Amino acid sequence: MEGPDLSLLESLERPEKFDFEGISMVHYFTDDWENVQKFQARPDDILVATYPKAGTTWVSYILDLLYFGNKETERQTSIPIYLRVPFLEAVLPKIPT
Secondary structure, rough: OOOOOOHHHHOOOOOOOOEEEEEEEEEHOOOOOHHHOOOOOOOOOOOOOOOOOOOOOHHHHHHHHHHHHOOOOOOOHHHOOOHHHOOOOOOOOOOOO
């Protein structure tokens, strides 16, 4: 059985880390920091706040299902989770196809 082709991922370089307000960060999480600081939540916004590697994606899936339920079932397969429940602070690079 053959696994997925990871050659595109292998060609991506790891971003350099730098000190951002005393925390080691990569630019993906700081490039849009001014807009993060200006963010004004609306009364109907839902914020997912988790520690890294603590089930953020899992919680995002659950919230998306609770919010949209059976109304828009095609969302689950047609729209990636990172677009359905975007990260406020992340400006992620485009992955070549």
